Amino acid sequence: MIKIDNLSKIFFSNKDKLTAVNNVNLNIKKGEIFGIIGLSGAGKSTLIRCLNRLEEPTKGKIFIDGIDLTALDKESLRKERKEIGMIFQHFNLLSQKTVYENIAFPLQLEKMDAEKIHNRVNELLEYVDLKDKKNSYPSQLSGGQKQRVAIARAIANNPKILLSDEGTSALDPKTTKSILELLKKIRDELNITIVMITHQMEVVKEICDRVAIMEDGQVVEENTVENLFREPKTKIAQAFISSLQGNIEEEIINPNDFKGKLIRLSFLGDSAKKPIVSKIIRSFNIDVNILSGNINKLQSTSVGHLILELIGEDEEINKALSFLENEDVHVEVI
Numbered sequence: 001m002i003k004i005d006n007l008s009k010i011f012f013s014n015k016d017k018l019t020a021v022n023n024v025n026l027n028i029k030k031g032e033i034f035g036i037i038g039l040s041g042a043g044k045s046t047l048i049r050c051l052n053r054l055e056e057p058t059k060g061k062i063f064i065d066g067i068d069l070t071a072l073d074k075e076s077l078r079k080e081r082k083e084i085g086m087i088f089q090h091f092n093l094l095s096q097k098t099v100y101e102n103i104a105f106p107l108q109l110e111k112m113d114a115e116k117i118h119n120r121v122n123e124l125l126e127y128v129d130l131k132d133k134k135n136s137y138p139s140q141l142s143g144g145q146k147q148r149v150a151i152a153r154a155i156a157n158n159p160k161i162l163l164s165d166e167g168t169s170a171l172d173p174k175t176t177k178s179i180l181e182l183l184k185k186i187r188d189e190l191n192i193t194i195v196m197i198t199h200q201m202e203v204v205k206e207i208c209d210r211v212a213i214m215e216d217g218q219v220v221e222e223n224t225v226e227n228l229f230r231e232p233k234t235k236i237a238q239a240f241i242s243s244l245q246g247n248i249e250e251e252i253i254n255p256n257d258f259k260g261k262l263i264r265l266s267f268l269g270d271s272a273k274k275p276i277v278s279k280i281i282r283s284f285n286i287d288v289n290i291l292s293g294n295i296n297k298l299q300s301t302s303v304g305h306l307i308l309e310l311i312g313e314d315e316e317i318n319k320a321l322s323f324l325e326n327e328d329v330h331v332e333v334i
């Protein structure tokens, strides 16, 4: 549905040249919640702002349902932009207008008649659970309530796509959860494709179907959330996963400090429930030392990791490794 083709954005200031987005290619499917994660300065905001041409790409193309957004003139772009709602970290509400007026604003721009606007705004207020706040001003609302208003405003014209630029970064964990639930409801019920940039792995874990990791303007890794958690390939993906609360940094384990063989097991879904450690101890003549372990509960499944030291004869260890591979567990010798 969204096809990003060799997209680059270069900022020129004085004699300096900064490549904020460097040759990015992505395909985002209809109805997907697609996350883009990266550290500060990685180019996430610039990339997402190119998707509705708030930022003009320097090179490359963006197709939305086959329409090349980069080729549109001003008037066609204005029409196409109606299909793309956006929310921001700091909400960007109109402070002089009430909640009702903020949500009505994009509908007035479309010259919708007054009665229709009235009905639509009330429907949206109900949808985002803010009926009782319709006459309040943004300054009278909590962060979560402000983001609900921003979301109602962003979906008022029934867009196909919703872009979120760090939409939960200014919120506490509980409020973040409720906003993520609202976004999920919007995807599930309204079939709106959601592209969200974030620096929080918690957000990706909670809500995204697929994720791209950006570093220095480039997409360095792209995968389903399950597979990313199962086998992160790049150092930065591993660091993001390690940064999740309760996860143990693996770097602290140095194989040279151990006399046995170190292995890292990754397991997904039902294989996480099998008593594999006790099985290998009982079935083979080896000792097992558990060095670290974690389990991440994703939306529809769980992904676990264990780092074990296997102590014993090579032959017995190799038998244990073959056994593990047959148990649908990914084994990596460290």
Ligand SMILES: Nc1ncnc2c1ncn2[C@@H]1O[C@H](COP(=O)(O)OP(=O)(O)OP(=O)(O)O)[C@@H](O)[C@H]1O
Pocket (backbone or CB within 6 Å): 011, 012, 013, 018, 019, 020, 038, 039, 040, 041, 042, 043, 044, 045, 046, 047, 199
């Ligand atoms: N208008 C601009 N002019 C010049 N440089 C810019 C401009 N906007 C962004 N940059 C630079 O482009 C790079 C990418 O910035 P961007 O805001 O896209 O990153 P980000 O991953 O969203 O980071 P953050 O999470 O901190 O916003 C940074 O080095 C930034 O300084």
